[in-house]
Amino acid sequence: MGEIVKAIQDTYADEISWCYGCGRLNKNGHHFRTGWDDEKTITYFEPSEEHMAIPGFVYGGILASLIDCHGTGSASIYLHHKNGHQIGDGTEPPRFVTAQLTVDYKKPTPQGIELKAYGFGEEIHPKKWKITTEVLAGEDVVATGEVIAVIAPETFLKK
Amino acid sequence: MGEIVKAIQDTYADEISWCYGCGRLNKNGHHFRTGWDDEKTITYFEPSEEHMAIPGFVYGGILASLIDCHGTGSASIYLHHKNGHQIGDGTEPPRFVTAQLTVDYKKPTPQGIELKAYGFGEEIHPKKWKITTEVLAGEDVVATGEVIAVIAPETFLKK
Numbered sequence: 001m002g003e004i005v006k007a008i009q010d011t012y013a014d015e016i017s018w019c020y021g022c023g024r025l026n027k028n029g030h031h032f033r034t035g036w037d038d039e040k041t042i043t044y045f046e047p048s049e050e051h052m053a054i055p056g057f058v059y060g061g062i063l064a065s066l067i068d069c070h071g072t073g074s075a076s077i078y079l080h081h082k083n084g085h086q087i088g089d090g091t092e093p094p095r096f097v098t099a100q101l102t103v104d105y106k107k108p109t110p111q112g113i114e115l116k117a118y119g120f121g122e123e124i125h126p127k128k129w130k131i132t133t134e135v136l137a138g139e140d141v142v143a144t145g146e147v148i149a150v151i152a153p154e155t156f157l158k159k
Numbered sequence: 160m161g162e163i164v165k166a167i168q169d170t171y172a173d174e175i176s177w178c179y180g181c182g183r184l185n186k187n188g189h190h191f192r193t194g195w196d197d198e199k200t201i202t203y204f205e206p207s208e209e210h211m212a213i214p215g216f217v218y219g220g221i222l223a224s225l226i227d228c229h230g231t232g233s234a235s236i237y238l239h240h241k242n243g244h245q246i247g248d249g250t251e252p253p254r255f256v257t258a259q260l261t262v263d264y265k266k267p268t269p270q271g272i273e274l275k276a277y278g279f280g281e282e283i284h285p286k287k288w289k290i291t292t293e294v295l296a297g298e299d300v301v302a303t304g305e306v307i308a309v310i311a312p313e314t315f316l317k318k
Contacts, residue, residue: 020210020218028209050187051179053256054315059179060257061227065220097212098219101262108315156213156267 001114002044006087007033008073008080016095016157021069032066034073034119036087041074041119041131049111058109063143066117067103067133071147072096074119075129079151082123096129096149097156109135109142127151160273161203165246166192167232167239175254175316180228191225193232193278195246200233200278200290208270217268222302225276226262226292230306231255233278234288238310241282254316255288255308268294268301286310 009022010033017023022032034043043066051062072095080086080093087093109115116136124130133145168181169192176182181191193202202225210221231254239245239252246252268274275295283289292304 016213018214019212021220026209026211050185052185053178054175055177057315059224060260061180061220061224064223064227064260064262065218068220068223098264100264101219101223101260103223103260105257105259156216 001046002042002116004033004035004042004044007035008076008087008093009033011088011093012095013092019069021065022073030065030069032069032073034070034077036077041070041077041121043070043073043117043119044114045117046114047111052111056111058111060103060105063105063109063135064101064103066115066135067143067145068098068101068147070117070119070133071101071131071145072098072149074121074131075147075149078121078123078129095152095157097152098147099128099150100148102146104144105142106144107140107142109137113137160205161201161275163192163194163201163203166194167235167246167252168192170247170252171254172251178228180224181232189224189228191228191232193229193236195236200229200236200280202229202232202276202278203273204276205273206270211270215270217270219262219264222264222268222294223260223262225274225294226302226304227257227260227306229276229278229292230260230290230304231257231308233280233290234306234308237280237282237288254311256311256315257306258287258309259307261305263303264301265303266299266301268296272296274301
């Protein structure tokens with residue numbers, strides 16, 4: 001399993017760390033963890049056997065979930081860097097939510113292989129980032145995705 | 160809970176009924192069930208408490224999963240109808256897979272409310288349907304989605 005030493009999700013405040021996809025406090029969640037890897041972001045994930053479309057192939061909704069949380073986590077990393085910070089430097093990073101998610105399924109995704117999601121960010125508005133993602137199984141790009149992530153409104157964070 | 164009397168997923172062959180989203184044989188899956196409701200398709204779903212983004216609001220990856228399986232199920236229903244059949248008439252319906260999934264998150268989706276996904280289908284190619292979906296929580300449209308669904312290739316079904 002690829003290892004993310006410093007994941008952005010590890011540094012979210014407790015009250016916003018319950019996400020089923022990427023919250024470290026959600027006991028039954030996926031625990032997606034996103035880090036920085038030489039000019040891009042990266043999230044590793046190996047779906048469980050039950051996360052299938054048909055036996056042998058991964059369910060598309062899990063890939064969509066991976067791309068979603070990888071997207072908001074990546075946006076957080078990109079803006080955190082832009083603000084002069086690094087993951088884990090003691091500064092709370094910005095928290096994003098997803099406005100739009102698009103997934104293109106390129107080929108059936110085999111089970112039993114660790115997936116790698118790479119993310120590339122672009123600021124499209126002071127509060128909005130576009131994260132383009134490639135999901136690889138081995139050397140194959142099995143899905144590509146795009147997340148439009150916006151800074152979470154105060155009302156969302158204060159809940 | 161809204162009830163789907165005849166769901167298309169109930170009529171898929173056993174070997175393609177393991178989907179984590181909508182397979183009736185996947186013990187821990189979501190068991191999305193899609194039926195026909197007066198000129199549109201419909202899927203009901205109430206996310207569990209752990210399916211949260213933050214406490215009180217539903218995780219977007221679950222909405223993406225709902226729209227995904229609702230989309231392929233809806234495409235199956237539309238083509239089944241076009242072929243002169245009805246759900247549960249003893250004829251095996253066509254099985255679709257998702258080529259592209261797009262979700263627009265319109266507002267935070269409250270937990271504890273049954274969601275309704277409505278689907279509207281359009282044939283865009285003999286083997287490809289576009290399903291446009293609205294997801295409602297009560298009277299509020301909380302998300303809209305689009306699925307480009309293609310008839311599952313033989314190689315996929317033979318696995």
